[in-house]
Amino acid sequence: MAQARLLADLRACVGPEHVLTGDDAVPYLTDWRKTVTGRAVAVVRPANRDEVAQVVRLCAAAGAPVVPQGGNTGQVAAATPDASASAVVLSLLRLNRVRAIDPDNDTVTVEAGCVLQTVQEAAREAGRLFPLSLGAEGSCTIGGNLATNAGGTQVLRYGNARELALGLEVVTPEGEIWDGLRGLRKDNTGYDLRDLYIGSEGTLGVITAAVLKLFPLPRAQRTALIATPGLSQALLLLQRARAGFGAELTAFEVMATPCLRDVTRAFAQQRLPFTEIDDDMWCVLLEVSDNEGEQHAQDRLEVVLSGALEAGEVSDVVVSVSESQSAAFWHLRESITLALAQADVCVKHDISLPASKIPDFVRETDRALATAFPGVRMRVFGHLGDGNLHYNLLPPRGASKADIQRLVHDRVHAAGGSISAEQGIGQHRVEDLERYKSDVELALMRRIKTALDPRGVMNPGKVLPMESKGDCP
Amino acid sequence: MAQARLLADLRACVGPEHVLTGDDAVPYLTDWRKTVTGRAVAVVRPANRDEVAQVVRLCAAAGAPVVPQGGNTGQVAAATPDASASAVVLSLLRLNRVRAIDPDNDTVTVEAGCVLQTVQEAAREAGRLFPLSLGAEGSCTIGGNLATNAGGTQVLRYGNARELALGLEVVTPEGEIWDGLRGLRKDNTGYDLRDLYIGSEGTLGVITAAVLKLFPLPRAQRTALIATPGLSQALLLLQRARAGFGAELTAFEVMATPCLRDVTRAFAQQRLPFTEIDDDMWCVLLEVSDNEGEQHAQDRLEVVLSGALEAGEVSDVVVSVSESQSAAFWHLRESITLALAQADVCVKHDISLPASKIPDFVRETDRALATAFPGVRMRVFGHLGDGNLHYNLLPPRGASKADIQRLVHDRVHAAGGSISAEQGIGQHRVEDLERYKSDVELALMRRIKTALDPRGVMNPGKVLPMESKGDCP
Structure with missing residues (x-):
């Protein structure tokens, strides 16, 4: 009943052709690596920030969680709903305009659903470089890049997505619009909301647009x-x-x-x-x-x-x-x-360490794995300039993936490293976050989540566990 | 009575010679520009992070606000207590160790009270550059630089203080220690607490140490x-x-x-x-x-x-x-x-704009000022590469400083600029923040303040107004 009412309201808001259910919704309900498939009330495709705000208000009022989704190319299923069929997937793909480009300020203002490659091309046409570059750039969206603080191959010089954003426009869990679209290199007026939303994987609000830094094109x-x-x-x-x-x-x-x-x-x-x-x-x-x-x-x-x-x-x-x-x-x-990908099983780790510790870490962890899992074959590569390794391996038959990951992540943690350098937490690494973060840090994160999303509307169960469910309507 | 008890506890914690009252406290109670003088229960100088945590716990228990202070070189009196004589000034100057330097990771770990020039020198001795550079570098501390997200002359290339920090150690308003001293270029494990504390001017917690980025020395x-x-x-x-x-x-x-x-x-x-x-x-x-x-x-x-x-x-x-x-x-x-400084009166503005808008802004605002305040003489300079101008002027006799600033800041705001590019909000610009920020943004900031400092212990009345006083003990 309530769902029927919500569906009707959503259709009235964005137009019936942009409220997908049944087979039309299927491509949005499985993550890119095909690790999980969720269910949803509907997939909604608003056209602009005001429609996004209205969709969020409707969902909040109906007690339906909102799962924002960009190009759906993430590695940790942060944009995939759970199996309860209670959530609405909010696709940003129709917010795909380049709103403005200002070469003299070296900035471009784009909507969240712009494909990364489109942003790169818009910059190049203006004689500028937008340096974020990664494998999925033909499909991923800039909103997803920002929500996950994407890395890629040029971080050494230009930084992660966070360092490439000057301003954001965000729809809050109450469906209000924060216009933080400032194209400023310096602005010390209050708390840094921008960097709080960046990397929060849609759990604090919906990024609908951003002002990005541009650079001169190299010769x-x-x-x-x-x-x-x-x-x-x-x-x-x-x-x-x-x-x-x-x-x-x-x-x-x-x-x-x-x-x-x-x-x-x-x-x-x-x-x-x-x-x-x-x-x-x-x-x-x-x-x-x-x-x-x-x-x-x-x-x-x-x-x-x-x-x-x-x-x-x-x-x-x-x-x-x-x-x-x-x-x-x-x-x-x-x-x-x-x-x-041609191997039967590949156990992957997306880790970072202080660069100075990497040679010892790899030698000692290779040895520990060989002892614990005889026959293991290492397949390690990555961005040494950023201290980021894709520390992957082909396990011997029968070895427990969880045991392998535990061994590797325990050693990463002991060396002061990160168990998720680029890919985020999503739904796959929530337990790892709880294992490796201190109680103080987890408590601070929970307080922020509760402060900015008291009703638990935004992407519940991602980044932090669902424990605050009691607060949800 | 309660204050006598607090003083005794503080003396027991850090040693009586590091709890300053009377004349000994005077140098800590007036801001660098000598715009305001406050009063305090005492100035306390802990030796290390554990003592900082204990001091904060004692103050929180006694209902005494904590005003963190570094080199006391700020421009907006963010480190100066109010006149109520209820606060404790927490000086970080004795936390002045360079804890570690890791040239192969291009990082240095320093305590908050390290003078900026000391950090620069430590980097240079290791054959590296720490690029943050500003006029006060012989007196200001790195903790203050981070708490205020300092700018300076090298921002164009290396960014503000925020972009130079990889990790922080912070004492929370409850006196807990968050160890976020990570020397990682990539780490996507949860919310970005680091950048929330940076620039929050001691209102959310006390930065006690940081991991900073180093760079090759230019030839x-x-x-x-x-x-x-x-x-x-x-x-x-x-x-x-x-x-x-x-x-x-x-x-x-x-x-x-x-x-x-x-x-x-x-x-x-x-x-x-x-x-x-x-x-x-x-x-x-x-x-x-x-x-x-x-x-x-x-x-x-x-x-x-x-x-x-x-x-x-x-x-x-x-x-x-x-x-x-x-x-x-x-x-x-x-x-x-x-x-x-030799002029009788100089009205200063620390503004930023999209660089592309600066020529028009200066021409039109100069003209508007000349019309409204005949005889005004402009003295403008700044960091054009960052869109940051020190838009200063010598007013005609009798002109209202507040009226001049209102005219300038209204125009900055209309052009999408910032009324405080480098210097922060402190106590001098709280009203400006309320005037120029949207209700949505102010509400988000207040929620964060309340979430992380529910009892209003940390530096009350700075950045945000005191309205949440009702929550304080």
Whole structure:
């Protein structure tokens, strides 16, 4: 009865064709990795922020939780409803306008449902760079990127999504609109609401638009694929590259040799440019973005890398001579995930550590895993420049995934690291959050949730557990 | 009675010599600009975070508000108690250890009472740069810098204090310790408490330590003093410099000619290096920090600035040939405030705007002021690269300071700007915050304050008005 009334109200608000139920709703109810499928009263697709606000008010009044969803490309099912069929999925895909671009202020104002690639293209058309870049950029939305504080391949230079946002527009759990769309580099007027909403995975409100930072387009980009004798040498190379390239160092990725062997085995057209490479070596994909030009980029790479060769940090190096070769190096890096997908089981960890601790962590954790789970095969790669590793492994038959993850995450925690560097908490890592966060930190988070969403309307059960259910209507 | 008991408890906690009353307390009770003098039960100087926590617990139990204070160099009296003599001033100056430095992770862990210059020096000794830099750096503390999200001269490249902090340690209003001292570039595990405490001016808790980002030391720094025909040309030059130098552009300051004339009049040893300069011109102080060397910095300056000369964005330019000449250029910039201090009255505004709007804003607001307050003389300078102007003026005799500020701030607000870019709210701008923030934003801030400090222990009357007094014990 109440649901029928809510459905009717939602249809009146956004138009019946934008309230999806039955088969039409199905694509919105399973997460991207197909780990869970939920149920919902409906999937609602409002057209603008006022409709978003009205939808949230209707849901709040009806006691229906709201699950915001962007491109549905997340890794932790933060945008998937639970099985109770009580929630409304609020899709932001129709809020897809680039509202304004201001090249002289180096800002662009976009709606939450803009696909990341669209934002990149709008910036480029204005002669500017929007640097956020990740695998899902053709499907993910900027609202989802902000709600999850997305990372990607350019964090080393430009920071996470958080550092790329200057202002937000947010619909609160009461359906009010906070207009914080300020395009300012400096603004010390009160508490930092912006960064509280960023990364909160739709549990405190709905991001409907944002003002984003733009940057000058680099004149030239060069990549080098580098073989290093081990992770310690890769870390030395990182320090050398930071000193030698400064902010022109825009990516520093590492890949363990077995990952690359998987790629060349899975995809016949992919080749490693090195003649000799053994299993202990690590490859580095290094990218520089130069504001002078091709020749300068080339010269600097030679200066810095010849120093690294002399110092023994580097065994072999190939510098791209063309954009297509650069693309091929990146393709190698990006194919690792696809190659790993061919394995029966792959246990993944998205961890970060102080960069200085990574070589010891990997050596010791590899050893602990080999002892506890004989036959385990490591497949580690990631963003060494950010201290972020995709510490993945192929377990022996019968090994418990939960036991493996516990071993890895306990060691990450002991080393002062994070058990979710890029991907967030969603519904998959709620228990981990409770295990690894201190009581003080958890209590602070709960107080914020209760203060900003006292009725528990927004995306319940994500980030924090459902315990505050008693407060819900 | 209750106060005598609290004093005895505080003495037992931190030692009697660190509980200051009477004359010993006087230096802590007046703000740096000498705008207000408060009264306090005592000034307490704990030695470490555990003592801070205990002091906060004692104060909370006794119903005594806590006013945290660092170097006491703020501009808005955020660290000064009110006149009621009910508060305890909590000085962080004895928490002054550099706890750890990790060059391979490019981080340093410092206590809140470390003087900013000490942090800079510790970084330099480890071969790294800590880039936060501002006039008060010999006296201000890093805890105060973080509590107020300090800006300074390098924001264009490195961001505000917020962007330089990776982790915090905070004592909550209940006297609990949140250990968020993480040295991670990526960590998406729950709400962003760090950025909530940063900039909250001691109203949500006491920052006791922080993990800060370090950067490679630049190989060379060059400055240029540039005369531009007007602010519009200065803005074009900014865009050219951003494209031409990329992240090597570390400062872009503007100064209206009358400011510079004041400096050369007030200080005989200061000279302008230009032969011809008229009152409509604006000078730019541009700094590049180069990771290759002196020659490269020089070459790049010539390339970029000769383009600007050809385009008519620049009338005259002098590039520093030595560190001492660079220092002289910076000294000219930094002397403006001192020269203005010789005027009988100077009405100051610390505003920010989208950079694209600054030329129109200045022209139109200058005109509006001249109409409303005939005889007003403008003295404008600031960080154009950050959209931040110190929009100062010398009013005609008898003009109301409040009326002038209202005119300026109303126009800033209408243009989407901030009425406090760097300096915060403290006690001086609480009414402005209420005037210019939306009801939605104010309500969100109040909810956060109430959630994290339900008894109103922390720095009451700062940032937000005292209205929640009813909740206090």
